[in-house]
Amino acid sequence: MKIIPLLALTALVAGCATVPPPPTGPRLDHSLTSRAQSDRIKYVIVHYTVSDLPRSIKTLTTADVSAHYLLTDTEQPFFYTLVDESRQSNHAGYSSWKIYNQLNSASIGIEIVNPGFKETAQGRVYAPFSQAQIDQLILLLKDIVKRHNIPMGNILGHNDIAPQRKQDPGPMFPWKQLADAGLIPWPEASRVAARVPGFQEQLPDVLWFQRKLAEHGYAVPQNGELDQATRNVISVFQTKYRPSLYDGTPDAETAALLDVLTTPLPVIPAAVSAPVTAPAAGVPAE
Structure with a gap:
């Protein structure tokens, strides 16, 4: 008669040993996600x-x-x-x-x-x-x-x-x-060539170059002066898009390249076709 309680006690102790310890970290629910997020790498x-x-x-x-x-x-x-x-x-x-x-x-x-x-x-x-x-x-x-x-x-x-x-x-x-390879945008050569004569006739002032460079993405002064900082930025732009000459001088070709890169092509709306109606009975279709 004394063996049965001892066996029951042994089973109880064994069962307690398998109970997991209480969690020590935060309780997290991963079932929801936010729409307002983006990749860190940009x-x-x-x-x-x-x-x-x-x-x-x-x-x-x-x-x-x-x-x-x-x-x-x-x-x-x-x-x-x-x-x-x-x-x-x-x-x-x-x-x-x-x-x-x-x-x-x-x-x-x-x-x-x-x-x-x-x-x-x-x-x-x-x-x-x-x-x-x-x-x-x-x-x-x-x-x-x-x-x-x-x-x-x-x-x-x-x-x-x-x-x-x-x-x-x-x-x-x-x-x-x-x-x-389709990895970076590039100024279309024909659009650049079409703009060069106009800029040769009248070159924009330095502030125009500074504003266009900033619009493209560069950190550049906006003081209207051709200082060394501005020349440095122009030179960097030229090394990418016109590596044959990158002296930092704001010339007509540089202006044309900048203008094309910062002026998107106009969006031409698609032509809307007139609805096709069935010919009247007895009238041959054209």
């Missing part, structure tokens, strides 16, 4: 490293600067993934584009191994990028754009977002190839 910023591959790796993995991706300059280029896209990397620094400042928090940074430039007796000479590097870059950009729904105008150079202190990726970077 921009992609392209850089060059100004060094060879070993030094680029050391700088981007041990110093205070970083990037999400590092594209090598090997015979068959590939990407090192240094920072997960879900985390912020320190690649943009003090930066601005349109309504955004400090773009580290809203962008993906891509560094390309490239020596940058060297000063010579004939002036500053920039190093080219290999076609293999550009091919790999376009593949990655297409993937990022698709996953994060990046708008066409939001793939930028470091010099676009920091024109007073940065030159990369420089005038040798082939932005037109990115445009041909």
Whole structure:
């Protein structure tokens, strides 16, 4: 008779041992979601490293600067993934584009191994990028754009977002190839050519250039003066859209390029067809 209570007590103790402990964290319900949200990643910023591959790796993995991706300059280029896209990397620094400042928090940074430039007796000479590097870059950009729904105008150079202190990726970077791949907008050549004669006849004043550059996205003074800060921004714009001459001078071709980029094409409404009515009885249809 004493064995039965002992067995019951043993079962009770065993049952208590399987009861889960009370939760220690917050109780979360993931069944609802808000419509008003967007992806954190809104921009992609392209850089060059100004060094060879070993030094680029050391700088981007041990110093205070970083990037999400590092594209090598090997015979068959590939990407090192240094920072997960879900985390912020320190690649943009003090930066601005349109309504955004400090773009580290809203962008993906891509560094390309490239020596940058060297000063010579004939002036500053920039190093080219290999076609293999550009091919790999376009593949990655297409993937990022698709996953994060990046708008066409939001793939930028470091010099676009920091024109007073940065030159990369420089005038040798082939932005037109990115445009041909459908990644960035590009001024239509025929529209630019049609505007050049008018701007040659009467060049807009400096304030017009400053306003157009700001409308495009650049942080630029709005004082109507051709100061060094304004020339720096014009030069950066020229390195992208007219790399044959990027001296920072506001000329007719630069004005035409700016005007086309900031003036959308007119929307032509679709023609409305007249309703088709059936012919009256006994009347042949036309």
